[in-house]
Amino acid sequence: MSQQIAWQVSLILMSLVVLAFAFVAINSGARQEDYTPLQKRAYRIRSRLFWGMVVVFGSAMLYTLKDLPYGAERDHSGAGAAQIVEAKGFQWRWELSRDHVEAGQPVEFRITSEDANHGFGIYDGTMHLVAQTQAMPGYTNVIRHTFDKPGTYKILCLEYCGIAHHNMITEITVGSL
């Protein structure tokens, strides 16, 4: 969902940039010798653009801060006590304390690494990312995620860790309630 929004918003904003440059390129041929009035008008438009961006970008920036993945202890989504999964990354495999959890009930992944940096990426059945954090030696990163749908989810490594990085994949089964 977030990916789809990011893609569409990017395409729209990039298209606006392309349109602005195309408009100016098309209107570049006939010279207006006196630059001063053009410049004054352009400054007025720029002020509006600036404040428009402050409103739009500023709102988006603040709105997206309301849902942060940090502070798992503050997350109260899902029903019941959290199911704890200890995850350790090794070159080049994952070690999970359990590989079966229940849907609808929060899962708390406590993730670390025994050697290099790894990335703990959870992929759903359609191979789309639903959550991730880094697995770092000496630190434990915690994510809390409630699976909506049962099925087989894959864990992929998302931080380059050497020659078999792309094979560092395991599975976790999410059962029905």
Added chain:
Amino acid sequence: MASHTYTPMPDQGAKASVLAYLVTVAVVLLLMMVFGLLMRMEQARVITMGASWFYELMTLHGAGMVGIAGLAGAAIMWHFLRQYVALSQGIFWANLFLFLIGVVMILAGVLLGHFHGAWTFLYPLPGKSMGMWSQGAAALFMGGLLVIGVGFVLLHLDIARALIVRYGSFARSLGWPQLFGHDDGNAPPPTVVASTMVTIVNIAGLVAGASILIMMLVNLYVPSFNIDPLLAKGMIYFFGHVFINATIYMAVIAVYEILPRYTQRPWKSNKVFLASWTASTLMVLFIFPHHLLMDFAFPEWFLIMGHVIGYMNAFPILVVTGYGALMIVYRSGIRWDMASMLLFLSLLGWAAGVMPAFIDGTIAVNYVMHNTLWVPGHFHTYLLLGTVGMLFGFMYYLGKPDEHTQDALLDRLAFWLFMVASLGFTLTFLFSGKESVPRRYAEHLPEWVPYDRIGALFALLVIAAVLVFIIRFLTRLGRAGRDYPRAPLAYAGTA
């Protein structure tokens, strides 16, 4: 108040040292693009080279591209800045010499020692190869980066010296008296302001980078010298982000200097311009946490700072530099040639690339897009279309036989091919990122392969266009050093 009138500047040819930089950049750029193509072809299952070769090429591609982007930016900045301040030729040559030594060390570490720990050398990976490379190979690679970094520190120290000798302080060469006081129209020119900003951020970034490289080199041979992986990561990304960002802030000087010659309109350092460059100086230094949003061990305020500054950073690029280019070109009567078209396109690339970049810097988005192909998607947009566009615009400008010369059909076709293929190439990365395809994977799942094939095709077309640009520049090298007007006068217009 800054004047609205345009005062022509003498058009100086490039020194031999600048041309040596540009030839080095052209050769390495082409080679690194071919490496990039091979990587996409491997992912597309068009060729089979194996994971070891893939990651070795990936390591070279990253280090090589970052290095030559720095070299290209330095060449552009030095060429124009020396027209305002007295720079040392010897130091400029020394930087190139150290760069080439560093390149040889990196090539030896990767091709002979099989080091493939990525250009980001993320601690502790270089020392944990699982038998795939030796300590010596890792030391050669990191030592090579260190030697290159030392060269750039020397260059920036010389630029800092020259700016302070001419203007008295960084505050003055950033135009603070005009920004915070009365704008008497005597603010330093954009080239000086930009060079000051880059010098400040790059010295800080390079010192951090050199420090962590030395710490990691010690750790390689004395493992009991422990490094905190989180600290190492922070230092590496601070250095990496600042250095690669600085390349475009150096290269944009070509736009500031050359586009006004085509439009006969000034690009002045007014209050808004000065404010945006001062803001960019601070933001480039403090935005790097947006690379670390998935490192939950960092303090939350630090990560939120990356998110917030990511949004703010878009303003100077879009509202000042991008918009500034639109202003001076609109109804200017500009005569389009390869140089002006590439420079105009480069700002489009920078402005467009900002969009997916700040979106990726949104924490909630980063949670499901970090380290997917979305990341190379956005940085290739502003590095390939932006920095590389500025570089080739500069090269075409230097090599232009005279102000009336018309470009050959082949060059114009290459321009359109470069634009379309670069957009296709980067959009393929972005789409793959939307589909959650991880970055830095030697092998892709079957469902990802169609995107890789499209990406490989666009990469091939980009290389074809770039080959035309490079051959044209090399055949015109003899002219690039001479002093003569290159920009055609704009069409006469209405009063």
